[in-house]
Amino acid sequence: MKEKVLITGASGFVGYHLIVEALQNNLEVYAAVRKNSKVDHLKDLPIQYVYLDYSDIESLKSELKDKQYDYIIHAAGVTRAISADEYDLINADYTANLANAAVQSGINLKKFVLISSLAAIGPLKGMNGIITEDTNPNPITAYGKSKLLAEHKLRAVKNLNYIILxxxxxxxxxxxxxxxxxxxxxxxxxxxxxxxxxxxxxxxxTDLAKASIRALYTGVNNTYNLSDGNFYDKYELGQLTKTILNVKTLKIHLLVNFVKLIAAVSEKASSLRNTAPILNLEKLDELTAVNWSCSIELAKQELGFYPQYLLAAGLTETLKWYRDNKWL
Ligand SMILES: NC(=O)c1ccc[n+]([C@@H]2O[C@H](COP(=O)([O-])OP(=O)(O)OC[C@H]3O[C@@H](n4cnc5c(N)ncnc54)[C@H](OP(=O)(O)O)[C@@H]3O)[C@@H](O)[C@H]2O)c1
Incomplete structure (x- = not known):
């Protein structure tokens, strides 16, 4: 009999790739989506849908008991929200509810994998140094803070085998x-x-999805930073994109203070409309942060995580996909 994995955030970008990787690993996949989630792109996949109410531990318990999952990969989360409270509720409280429900339901859950974010640690202030799992967390956005809170809450759940990525x-x-x-x-x-x-x-x-599946079977109760193991200067993404797309560009540098002004206006306008801003001041700080380089030595040693794609190879596949699917 196949082992069962529950993948939350299944309708999202990362969720899709988690599903594909889980299926390739012969797992029976249960995709947690919402009634109004866009799932057209999942329709040909051999998966079953589940609808979870993350605010209600009792209903989560009965759903988990009913299906007797072997594994959970929790990728549901918000990257844009109206307020810090909304980030904390969806990213942290809902994570804790699902994990607590898993333990209280008494199912034989072998692993709970949380897709956190490097934003939970935040960037380094100087060009020297590299982020490791021992770096003191200093998230600079409400999003990053909520992911850090999710991690703390998950670690506090007793009798749970978990991995945080x-x-x-x-x-x-x-x-x-x-x-x-x-x-x-x-x-x-x-x-x-x-x-x-x-x-x-x-x-x-794809490398993130592979790491997540590896984390189901390897490592216990630990936290791992993930990247392709390399770091890039601010122009490399653009340079590679131009080369692969074979286009010449006009390169411009916007003044930071000018973008700050736009971010401040966007933040104010969104708060008046009660919507989540695309760009706000703290998001701008994250985009312009000096050092996001991150060590993956621990994930290599303990998860056997060896990323297969450096930026050039991953971008080649990605840009081909965007072109083939008429996004570009
Ligand atoms: N993309 C990145 O660069 C990145 C980097 C680091 C970490 N992560 C983490 O990876 C995870 C997935 O991110 P993503 O890039 O795939 O984002 P995404 O495409 O926006 O997907 C988010 C998923 O979460 C679900 N979701 C959001 N709010 C929810 C709620 N209140 N209740 C139930 N489900 C909810 C969404 O469902 P609907 O489709 O119904 O909206 C969607 O399936 C997140 O936890 C994110 O923090 C992403």
């Missing part, structure tokens, strides 16, 4: 975040915020 910026087919930059470059515009140096890190979504 902290991916850096994830890119790949279906991503709509970094895609905005690719789209600009395809339209021959390469815009940067300021001229300051940066060390950036990335992970290709």
């Amino acid at each position: 902290r991916p850096t910026a994830v890119y790949g087919p279906r991503d709509t975040g970094i895609f905005i930059f690719f789209k600009q470059v395809s339209k021959r515009l390469e815009a940067y915020i300021g001229r300051g140096q940066q060390k950036l890190s990335f992970i290709y979504v």
Whole structure:
């Protein structure tokens, strides 16, 4: 009999790739989605849907008991929210509810994998140094703080086998975040915020999905940072994108203070409309942070995580997918 995995956030970018990888590993996949989630792209996959109310531990318990999952990969989360409270509720409290329900339901859950984020630690202030699992967390956004809170709450759940994964910026087919930059470059515009140096890190979504599946079977109660093991200066993503798309661009550097003004206006306007801003001041700090380089030595040693894609290889696949699917 196949082992069962519950994948939350299944309708999202990372969720799709988790499903594909889980199926390739011969797992029976239960995809947690919402009634209004967009799931057209999942319709040909041999999966079953479940609808969870993360605010209600009792209903979570009965759902978990009913299906007797072997594993949970918790990827549901928000990256844009109206307030810090909303981030904390969805990213942290719902994580704790699901984990507590798993323990209280008495099912024989072998592993709970939380997709956290490198934003839970935050960037380093200087160009020297590299983020490790021992780096003192100093998240600079409400999003990052909520992911750190989720980690704390998960570690506090007794009798749970868990792994926390902290991916850096994830890119790949279906991503709509970094895609905005690719789209600009395809339209021959390469815009940067300021001229300051940066060390950036990335992970290709397939590598993240593979690491998540490995984490089901390896390692106990530990936390791992994930990237492709390399770091990149602020221009490398643009340079590689131009080369792969074979386009020439107009390169511009926006003044940081000018973008700050736009971010402040966007933040104010969104708060008046009660919507989540696309760009706000703390998000801008994250985008312009100096050093996001991150060590993956621990994940290599303990999870056997050896990423297969450096940026050039991952971008080649990603941009091909965007083109084939008429996103570009
Ligand atoms: N993408 C990155 O660069 C990155 C980097 C580090 C960590 N992560 C983490 O990876 C996870 C997945 O991110 P993603 O990039 O795949 O984001 P995404 O495409 O926005 O997907 C988010 C998923 O979470 C679900 N979700 C959001 N709010 C929910 C709620 N209140 N109740 C139930 N489900 C809810 C969404 O469902 P609907 O489809 O119904 O909205 C969707 O399935 C997140 O936890 C994120 O923090 C992402």
